[in-house]
Amino acid sequence: MPALPEADTRRAAAPRVDSHGVSHVGKVRARNEDRFAIVALHHAARLLQSNLEDGGVLERLARPMAHVFIVADGVSGLAAGDEASGLAVGTMLEYLSEAANCYQGTDAALEQEFIDRLTAGVERAHGRLVETYGAGRGPATTMTMVTLVWPRAYVVQIGDSRGYFLRQGRIRQFTSDQTMGDLLVDIGSVTEEQAVRRGLYDTLSSAIGSDIAPAVGVVDLEPGDALLLCTDGLTKHVADARVAELLAAARDAESACTALVDDALEEGGRDNVTVVVARFVA
Amino acid sequence: MIQKKVCMVGVQGTGKTSMVKRFVHSLFSEKYHSTVGVKIDRKVVPVDGAEVTLLLWDIEGRSEESEVPTSYTRGAHAVLYVADGTRRTTFEQLSSLRELVRSTVGDVPSLVALNKADLAEEWALTPSDEASLAGAGVHHVRTSAKSGAGVEDAFHWLAKEVLRAGAARS
Numbered sequence: 365m366p367a368l369p370e371a372d373t374r375r376a377a378a379p380r381v382d383s384h385g386v387s388h389v390g391k392v393r394a395r396n397e398d399r400f401a402i403v404a405l406h407h408a409a410r411l412l413q414s415n416l417e418d419g420g421v422l423e424r425l426a427r428p429m430a431h432v433f434i435v436a437d438g439v440s441g442l443a444a445g446d447e448a449s450g451l452a453v454g455t456m457l458e459y460l461s462e463a464a465n466c467y468q469g470t471d472a473a474l475e476q477e478f479i480d481r482l483t484a485g486v487e488r489a490h491g492r493l494v495e496t497y498g499a500g501r502g503p504a505t506t507m508t509m510v511t512l513v514w515p516r517a518y519v520v521q522i523g524d525s526r527g528y529f530l531r532q533g534r535i536r537q538f539t540s541d542q543t544m545g546d547l548l549v550d551i552g553s554v555t556e557e558q559a560v561r562r563g564l565y566d567t568l569s570s571a572i573g574s575d576i577a578p579a580v581g582v583v584d585l586e587p588g589d590a591l592l593l594c595t596d597g598l599t600k601h602v603a604d605a606r607v608a609e610l611l612a613a614a615r616d617a618e619s620a621c622t623a624l625v626d627d628a629l630e631e632g633g634r635d636n637v638t639v640v641v642a643r644f645v646a
Numbered sequence: 647m648i649q650k651k652v653c654m655v656g657v658q659g660t661g662k663t664s665m666v667k668r669f670v671h672s673l674f675s676e677k678y679h680s681t682v683g684v685k686i687d688r689k690v691v692p693v694d695g696a697e698v699t700l701l702l703w704d705i706e707g708r709s710e711e712s713e714v715p716t717s718y719t720r721g722a723h724a725v726l727y728v729a730d731g732t733r734r735t736t737f738e739q740l741s742s743l744r745e746l747v748r749s750t751v752g753d754v755p756s757l758v759a760l761n762k763a764d765l766a767e768e769w770a771l772t773p774s775d776e777a778s779l780a781g782a783g784v785h786h787v788r789t790s791a792k793s794g795a796g797v798e799d800a801f802h803w804l805a806k807e808v809l810r811a812g813a814a815r816s
Contacts, residue, residue, distance in 0.1 A: 472651060472721020476701060479686060519683075538682040550675040582703075583683030584717055 378514035379587040381431055383642040384617035386625050390597055391633035397438030397445035398595050398638035399453045404428035405460070432460060433640050434509040435525050437595040439571060448503035451496075452489045452572045456509055459485035479580055482511065482520040486578045493573035504573035508539060508593050512642075517591070519581045523568050526599055528607065529583065530590040535608035538583050542570040587646035590620070597637030601628045617641040647690075649699045650808045652801075653719045655747055656728035658707035660736050661761040664791035665728060666704045669801050674792050681706040684718050691805040698805050711739040716750045724808045725756040726800065731788065732768040737775060744784075755807035757785045759800050764790040 381404075389396040407425050414421070436452045438445025459481070486507070493502055506523025519527060524541040540546065545565035548554045559565055570577040585591065590611050598607070602624065610627065614620030620641045628637040654662040663681055667673050670687045685704045690697050705718045719725065725747055729736040740758060758779060760771060779786045785803065789796035 473649075475721065476649060476651065517683075536682045540679065550677055551673055552676055580686045581684050582686065582718065584715065 378427065379644040379646050381428075381512075381642055382617045382645055383431070383433065383640070384621050385433075385435075385638070385640040386621040387638040388597075388625050388629065388633070388636065390636050391629060393636055395446060396636045397449055398436065398597070398636040399438070399446070399449040400435045400593075400638050400640050401432070401453050401457060402434075402640060402642075403432040403457060403460075405430040405432065429513065431512045431642065432457070432509065433512070433591065433593050433642060434507065435593045435595055435638050435640055436505045436507040436572075437523065437525050437597075437636070437638070439504040439506075439568065439573075444497075444503040445505065448493055448505035448573050449507075451492055452505045452507045455489035455492055456485050456507065459488055460511065478511075479518060479582075482509070482518060483578045483580060486520060486522060486572065486576060490572045490576050497573070500574065502573055504568070504571035506568065506595070507572055510591065510593060512585070512591075514644075515585045517583045517585055519579075519583060521579045521581075522576055523571050525593065525595045528592045528594075528604075529585060530592070530608055530611045531586060531588070533608065533612055535604050535611070537604070538581060540579065541565075542568060542577065542579065544569050585644060587644055589644050590617075591642040591644075592620075592624075593640040594624070595636065595638040597633070597635035598624055598628045598639055600635060601631035601633070601637075611641070614641075617643050647697065647699055648809070648812075649701055650723040650805070650812075651701045651703060651721055652724045652726060652804060652808070653722040653747075653751075654702060654704045654726050654728060655714060655719065655743065656707050656730075657711055657714065657736050657739055657743070658709050660707060660728040660730040660733075661789075661791050662707060662728045663704050665726075665759065665761065665789060665797055665800075666702050668791045668794055668797045670702070672794075674794075689801075691802060693802070693805050693809050696809070698809055700801060700805055711743040711746065714743060714746070716747055719747055719750050722751045722754060723811075724754050724804045725751065726804060727756060727758045728761050729758065730762050731760040731771050732762050732765050734770040737771055755804060755811050757787065757800055757804050757807075759787055759789040759796070761789045761791060763788040763795060764792045 383402050385400045387398050434453050436449035438449035506525040508521045508525040511518045521539045527539040528537050543565050544567040545559035547569045549559050610623045621639050624639045670689045687702045690699050787796045787800045
């Protein structure tokens, strides 16, 4: 394993991660086609014996070197939406474990290689779905994934499952919904009213198993921040301001998830709802 | 394949995202979305018979230049600074912004895009402003993400300079 002092320093300062996820079928749908996963990736090396004076080495090796948070929403109305979302999450986790050695450094070239691998993972999941069901004929899914190598969150997103972070009471969405409504309003082809009337916000412009245009990005987090990934079963019912309020008020990630899902259900629960919350405890 | 990281840097609302969207997707959006963190896009650019992939890091702007997050610029091979030609303050903020970024990335090829050139009636810069950039040895281009004017030129110039800088170092 290469020696990477800068990365080690950053990890030594990493706060404790309190994370939790909840997925609920909702009040209307018969099946839950959402999937999620939270993963802590650890060093392959374990210090068995040493006379090092730096006791911090032990602590750093014991800490996860990265966390992965994923949500995926199988497209309803198509067969096996749950299989699509499950396959996408499973494939990404499998792919990440193969690419694990990529994010041990802070070298810019290695960082770019890791980012490239994230999109390659999406392409692999897409390829598997197409291989299984045929191009354009099978199920599809959204997927929003954050790989956190503290303090940097690497984001890859397909579809309309969202990512937010809460900092000092202010919530910010770092993903952009990939729907036909957003796309066509953006380029001025239709107005927002027309997009709503025609149901264009309910049609994805990018989905694994259909057409993929992964959006890739980076966000640097700070101690005290809270991260939220969610499917649209939350955001179609609960406004951003209310989400911020619930995240800020929660005593831990689990109670934040429960509060968010309860709110979505109280507001109608028309869709499956999945939330993943991570709090970075200073 | 040669890959080079190019950072888009500027205060809020100068049109960094629109420039990337125009260059990569040939699209322009009238709707303003502020970037959160960094959006990463890529485009292959032919340069003197070779091909270079530009990895475009579109970094969120802030209202004050001192608040623009420079941690994202680490490892950049080039920087494209964007100012809004209709807002004079964004031009005035360039100098300290460039100093700030240079302290992180060092002397890498850079260019200043004076964007929104299609808004001729609202243009707030004088010929002497542009002359001052030239006088300081800063390459600059008037661009319009809306019409596309100057956008390709800006990115191609940077791609060429990045390759030249790489060749000079090797």
